[in-house]
Amino acid sequence: MQTEDYLIPLGTGAERIVDDLDGSLTLSVAASETFTTTYWDTADWRIYRDGGLLETVRVGRKSETLWRRRENGDEVARWAGKCPGFAWDFPEGEGRNLLEPVIIMRALLPMVTVRGTLRRAAVLNGDDKTVARIEAVDLDGKKSGVPLPGLVRILPVRGYDADFAKLKCAITTETRLAKMDRDRGTVLFEALGIDYGVDPNKIDVSFKPEMKAGSAVKSVLLHLLDIMEANSQGVIDDVDTEFLHEFRVAVRRSRSALVPFKDCFQKESFARFKDDLSWLGRDTGDPRDMDVWLLKFPNYKAMLPDEVKPQLDPLGGFLKKKRNASYAKLRRDLKTKRYDAFVRDWRNFLEADGPQGAVQPMAEEPVSALADKWIGKFYKRLIKEGSAIDPQSPAEALHDLRKTCKKFRYQIDFFASLYPKTKFKSAVKELKRLQENLGDFQDLEVQADSLRGFASEMIEKGGKDGEVYLAMGMLVSDLLQRQAEVRKEFGERFDRFAGEQNRALFNELFIDKQNTSNQTEETGA
Amino acid sequence: MKILATYNIKGGVGKTATTVNLAYLAAMEGARVLVWDLDPQGAATYYFRVKPKVKGGAKKLVKGKSEVEDLLKGSDYENLDLLPADFSYRHMDLHLDDTKKPMARLKKMLQPLADDYDYVFLDCPPSISLVSENVFTAADGLIVPIIPTTLSLRTLDQLMTFRKKNKLHKTVMLPFFSMADRRRKLHRDIMDGLPDELDVVLKAYIPNCSDVELMGLKRAPLPSYTQKSKKAVRSYKQLWKEIKEKI
Numbered sequence: 211m212q213t214e215d216y217l218i219p220l221g222t223g224a225e226r227i228v229d230d231l232d233g234s235l236t237l238s239v240a241a242s243e244t245f246t247t248t249y250w251d252t253a254d255w256r257i258y259r260d261g262g263l264l265e266t267v268r269v270g271r272k273s274e275t276l277w278r279r280r281e282n283g284d285e286v287a288r289w290a291g292k293c294p295g296f297a298w299d300f301p302e303g304e305g306r307n308l309l310e311p312v313i314i315m316r317a318l319l320p321m322v323t324v325r326g327t328l329r330r331a332a333v334l335n336g337d338d339k340t341v342a343r344i345e346a347v348d349l350d351g352k353k354s355g356v357p358l359p360g361l362v363r364i365l366p367v368r369g370y371d372a373d374f375a376k377l378k379c380a381i382t383t384e385t386r387l388a389k390m391d392r393d394r395g396t397v398l399f400e401a402l403g404i405d406y407g408v409d410p411n412k413i414d415v416s417f418k419p420e421m422k423a424g425s426a427v428k429s430v431l432l433h434l435l436d437i438m439e440a441n442s443q444g445v446i447d448d449v450d451t452e453f454l455h456e457f458r459v460a461v462r463r464s465r466s467a468l469v470p471f472k473d474c475f476q477k478e479s480f481a482r483f484k485d486d487l488s489w490l491g492r493d494t495g496d497p498r499d500m501d502v503w504l505l506k507f508p509n510y511k512a513m514l515p516d517e518v519k520p521q522l523d524p525l526g527g528f529l530k531k532k533r534n535a536s537y538a539k540l541r542r543d544l545k546t547k548r549y550d551a552f553v554r555d556w557r558n559f560l561e562a563d564g565p566q567g568a569v570q571p572m573a574e575e576p577v578s579a580l581a582d583k584w585i586g587k588f589y590k591r592l593i594k595e596g597s598a599i600d601p602q603s604p605a606e607a608l609h610d611l612r613k614t615c616k617k618f619r620y621q622i623d624f625f626a627s628l629y630p631k632t633k634f635k636s637a638v639k640e641l642k643r644l645q646e647n648l649g650d651f652q653d654l655e656v657q658a659d660s661l662r663g664f665a666s667e668m669i670e671k672g673g674k675d676g677e678v679y680l681a682m683g684m685l686v687s688d689l690l691q692r693q694a695e696v697r698k699e700f701g702e703r704f705d706r707f708a709g710e711q712n713r714a715l716f717n718e719l720f721i722d723k724q725n726t727s728n729q730t731e732e733t734g735a
Numbered sequence: 736m737k738i739l740a741t742y743n744i745k746g747g748v749g750k751t752a753t754t755v756n757l758a759y760l761a762a763m764e765g766a767r768v769l770v771w772d773l774d775p776q777g778a779a780t781y782y783f784r785v786k787p788k789v790k791g792g793a794k795k796l797v798k799g800k801s802e803v804e805d806l807l808k809g810s811d812y813e814n815l816d817l818l819p820a821d822f823s824y825r826h827m828d829l830h831l832d833d834t835k836k837p838m839a840r841l842k843k844m845l846q847p848l849a850d851d852y853d854y855v856f857l858d859c860p861p862s863i864s865l866v867s868e869n870v871f872t873a874a875d876g877l878i879v880p881i882i883p884t885t886l887s888l889r890t891l892d893q894l895m896t897f898r899k900k901n902k903l904h905k906t907v908m909l910p911f912f913s914m915a916d917r918r919r920k921l922h923r924d925i926m927d928g929l930p931d932e933l934d935v936v937l938k939a940y941i942p943n944c945s946d947v948e949l950m951g952l953k954r955a956p957l958p959s960y961t962q963k964s965k966k967a968v969r970s971y972k973q974l975w976k977e978i979k980e981k982i
Contacts, residue, residue, distance in 0.1 A: 370809065
């Protein structure tokens with residue numbers, strides 16, 4: 211037997227429903243209580259997308275935070291008091307352990323707050339024993355300006371299945387309420403017209419192969435601009451580190467999307483925006499690096515022997531100060547006229563229907579031609595660069611390959627919707643493994659270099675705690691050792707990516723098609 | 736899951752009232768609580784307004800032929816369930832004796848519920864029998880209400896000796912004074928002059944008062960219908976606090 215929810219039609223109060231049931235069942239109705247419910251989620255709805263709802267219910271002075279599964283209302287965890295800001299702020303325990311992997315480093319934000327009145331009633335048997343429960347809720351729509359539907363929840367009491375069945379029957383016959391087919395959070399979000407459960411940072415553009423290349427590339431860039439705008443305020447308010455991360459990724463992706471863009475529009479027409487994007491790319495670099503350092507700080511500490519761990523703490527303080535300084539600069543820049551003008555003008559440029567700027571002939575071609583061209587081009591470049599790397603090659607060769615990989619990856623991500631899903635997924639699988647290896651290789655080097663830089667800076671600023679430098683030295687040596695191990699794995703990863711099977715898949719998806727279409731064109735000519 | 740048994744060889748010492756009130760207080764704190772009314776008289780079951788009936792009776796339950804989960808009843812209070820009494824429990828000894836490991840049977844029966852409850856309160860019948868020996872083996876804590884009289888202290892002493900002899904060291908002894916009337920000299924003298932060997936007696940005690948007696952009329956735990964400020968309610972709260980610290 212499970213809890214069931216029924217929707218009260220607009221205009222019918224919860225009180226009337228309880229009165230209707232009181233005739234056919236023996237009810238003990240408690241005095242009604244007013245409550246406030248706040249639904250919490252991350253900016254990208256991680257809890258909702260994970261199938262849950264997190265709500266804080268306040269009755270009088272008492273607040274309780276509940277995490278439930280949407281599909282059946284089962285409780286995942288419950289905490290006394292208000293909802294804290296981050297997973298790590300929750301009290302230690304099973305609930306927090308379950309929450310951490312869902313929201314990771316994201317802040318919990320109040321998505322919706324509603325007030326309401328709750329009427330509780332107990333269904334009694336001949337011994338005046340509670341055998342089922344009713345909770346009837348009226349929601350106050352005054353603040354939101356839209357009428358909100360009430361609901362009736364019926365709850366079974368263990369061991370009294372027959373009585374619960376009777377109550378269900380009474381709900382149907384006496385009140386004619388319809389059982390809710392969705393959870394109450396979703397019903398409420400819909401009634402309020404909230405764009406719920408969507409990850410605003412997911413590029414969700416779908417192209418038809420015959421779509422014109424110019425509009426297709428514009429739509430990708432528009433989407434990326436939306437992501438920047440969706441995250442900029444979170445960066446300014448410093449809500450959590452993911453706002454900057456998503457903002458920066460959108461900037462970098464935009465810069466990569468300009469590569470095929472120049473085939474469709476003359477360079478001069480968007481040169482200004484290219485400069486602005488480079489400016490934002492530079493501006494977000496330091497703050498993001500500092501965020502990553504601080505997020506990984508506990509891991510760095512864990513790499514050291516126990517007795518050395520506390521010696522690293524001054525570095526933590528140094529990083530925090532550095533982060534604050536770099537964020538302050540970024541915040542100032544995001545509030546400048548230059549940034550406002552960029553967002554406004556770039557949007558106007560991308561939204562303009564007609565041929566704005568000088569349109570190149572490619573803009574009128576089908577998007578698939580543009581996609582094949584650039585994916586094919588980067589793929590060949592990647593194979594060439596990767597094949598030239600041997601164990602003696604300098605680290606720069608791997609760094610360059612990483613950049614090419616990234617550009618290639620961005621291109622194929624933009625155009626993903628043009629290709630068969632399964633084949634595309636398996637083609638990308640080995641690329642991801644290769645990228646991980648190259649990413650680790652570079653990150654470890656950058657981290658070791660940064661640590662050396664931080665040490666110099668700390669000394670310059672008068673840092674006298676010698677032990678921290680010893681701890682940092684141990685870290686550098688550990689990081690470089692790991693880097694050497696990662697380097698050893700490169701050959702195997704690249705061989706798998708460039709291997710016969712994977713190459714055939716890439717050829718089939720992107721290259722051969724291009725040759726065929728070229729041949730067709732030639733034949734046609 | 737912690738198992739707490741309320742036990743005394745003597746009847747009428749406030750055993751069932753203790754079980755019901757402590758279980759209620761634990762549940763109100765948010766703990767998931769089960770009360771198993773092992774007493775065929777079914778007083779705890781009566782307090783919770785549940786019918787004293789277990790499908791299949793003691794025999795099927797002890798033999799493992801009934802799923803314990805299917806026999807549970809929800810109480811009127813959130814997080815608080817009951818495994819009701821049944822008149823057939825009067826033969827539980829016989830059925831336990833028929834099993835392979837009669838002393839550990841009760842503990843085994845509760846195993847499937849380990850993840851469902853934080854506390855299981857066993858309300859035991861007033862006797863020394865195979866059922867009580869099972870209870871001693873299963874319980875993490877033995878809550879023993881004692882009326883402050885010389886004879887009651889002697890019973891406690893006997894119980895301590897039994898525990899020692901049977902090497903039940905893991906079971907924490909939780910005796911406390913019940914139905915205590917500090918206006919009476921005898922009660923006062925006994926409570927204030929406990930011998931060293933009985934220093935296990937908890938500091939909290941439950942006064943003898945009409946509020947507790949009303950439970951039978953109200954058929955509900957005392958804190959559910961009495962003001963928080965009443966002495967009896969405060970006493971049960973103190974008792975529960977002290978028990979939690981000991982287990």
